[in-house]
Amino acid sequence: MAAGDDPRPGELVVTRDFDAPRELVFRAWTEPERVRRWWGPEGFTMPYCDIDLRPGGTFLRCMRAPGGLDFWVTGVFREIVAPELLVFTDSFADKEGNVVPPTRYGAGSGMPLERLVTVTFEELAGSTRVTVRHAGLPSGEDRDLVRHGWAGGLESLSGYLSGAS
Amino acid sequence: MSSSTLDSTFAALADPTRREILVRLASGEASVKELAEPFQMSLPGVSKHLKVLERAGLISRGRVAQSRPCRLEARPLKEAADWVEHYRRFWEEGLDRLEDYLQEIQREGEGGGGR
Numbered sequence: 082m083a084a085g086d087d088p089r090p091g092e093l094v095v096t097r098d099f100d101a102p103r104e105l106v107f108r109a110w111t112e113p114e115r116v117r118r119w120w121g122p123e124g125f126t127m128p129y130c131d132i133d134l135r136p137g138g139t140f141l142r143c144m145r146a147p148g149g150l151d152f153w154v155t156g157v158f159r160e161i162v163a164p165e166l167l168v169f170t171d172s173f174a175d176k177e178g179n180v181v182p183p184t185r186y187g188a189g190s191g192m193p194l195e196r197l198v199t200v201t202f203e204e205l206a207g208s209t210r211v212t213v214r215h216a217g218l219p220s221g222e223d224r225d226l227v228r229h230g231w232a233g234g235l236e237s238l239s240g241y242l243s244g245a246s
Numbered sequence: 247m248s249s250s251t252l253d254s255t256f257a258a259l260a261d262p263t264r265r266e267i268l269v270r271l272a273s274g275e276a277s278v279k280e281l282a283e284p285f286q287m288s289l290p291g292v293s294k295h296l297k298v299l300e301r302a303g304l305i306s307r308g309r310v311a312q313s314r315p316c317r318l319e320a321r322p323l324k325e326a327a328d329w330v331e332h333y334r335r336f337w338e339e340g341l342d343r344l345e346d347y348l349q350e351i352q353r354e355g356e357g358g359g360g361r
Contacts, residue, residue, distance in 0.1 A: 093330045095337040101348040109344060119343040122336055196333075211341070215333050 093215040103202050103209040107164030110200065120144070129176075136161055140169070141178045152186055153178075156198075164202055171196040171215075255322045258302035263287070264295050271305060271318035281316065 099106055109115045111134050117127040121144045128151075129143035136158055144152045153174040160168035172180045172195045182194060199214040258264055267281055282292040296316060299305045303322045308315045 093333050093337075095334060095341065097341045097345070099345060099348055101352060105352075106344075106348065109348060115347070119347040120340055121343075122339040123343065211344075213337050213341075215330070215337070 094212065095215075096210065096212045098205065099209045099211060100207070101209055103164050103204045106209045106211060107167075107202050110167060110202075111163075116142070134158065134161060139178065141174065143176065151176075155180065159197075166202070167198075167200040169198055171198050255302050255304065258298050258304055261295070261298075264299055267292075267295060267299065267316075268304060268318060268323075271316055275308070275315040275317050277313040277315050279313075 109119065111132060113130040113132050116132065117130050120127055120130075120142065124147040126145045127142060128145055129141070131142075132138075132140045138158050139155060140158070141153065141155045144154065146152065153176050155172055155174035155178045156170040158167070158169045160166060173183050173186055175181055180194065197216050199216075201210075201212045203210040203212070259268075263285060266285070270276060270281060270284070278289055278292055278296065281296070282289055285292070296305065296307070299316075300307060304319055305316050306319055308317070
């Protein structure tokens with residue numbers, strides 16, 4: 082079973098039901114011409130999108146913000162089960178696809194260099210439920226430790242954090 | 247915060263004892279001895295964990311005499327949590343657009359491959 086089991090506290094989980102067949106929803110996530118039509122926040126466009134959809138394959142996208150600023154994003158597909166599951170890493174990049182720190186784009190300084198995104202596509206009666214799980218992956222040797230630990234750490238402290246702005 | 251600092255934050259949080267120490271400190275300063283009590287652990291054992299937490303910037307330690315009370319530093323934790331909020335907005339808005347897109351192509355009868 083992939084990382085798509087119980088939600089882990091502290092990990093970002095977003096769920097949405099779509100009135101569309103699962104096959105089509107999956108294609109909207111994996112075919113460049115479809116991805117370009119919706120990916121990213123409101124007002125963003127995607128001038129470049131390349132997807133090598135196979136385990137170990139990479140993607141490279143350019144998201145253009147309403148002000149014209151380009152954000153390049155890359156990652157590696159860890160797991161693909163069409164049309165049920167996608168697992169990929171997610172990092173900021175330059176336009177050659179080299180990973181760069183999020184701070185290069187002025188992103189939140191607390192953002193991990195690499196994130197792991199797990200997307201499940203479930204068939205419901207007449208609709209498709211998409212669940213996106215997004216977790217931080219620090220670089221190098223800390224990675225495995227963190228996969229087990231960091232979410233729990235943030236959970237136990239969430240009460241404190243909410244009072245500590 | 248640089249990503250290497252962030253890595254040390256995550257590594258520090260990866261250990262359950264260290265998380266417990268942070269939770270304890272969330273309710274106020276404590277000495278090494280007070281922190282050691284709940285964990286059947288030697289003072290040097292606890293000190294080792296405190297060093298990791300201090301290096302990660304998650305706690306600071308007073309300079310007062312022997313006890314050097316430990317204090318929780320919230321900022322690195324908050325920064326680690328903030329990116330999650332950033333991505334929540336990212337995905338919520340993206341999925342809104344996906345919903346519109348799917349409606350649009352299905353209206354056009356371009357369900358291509360869908361059932």
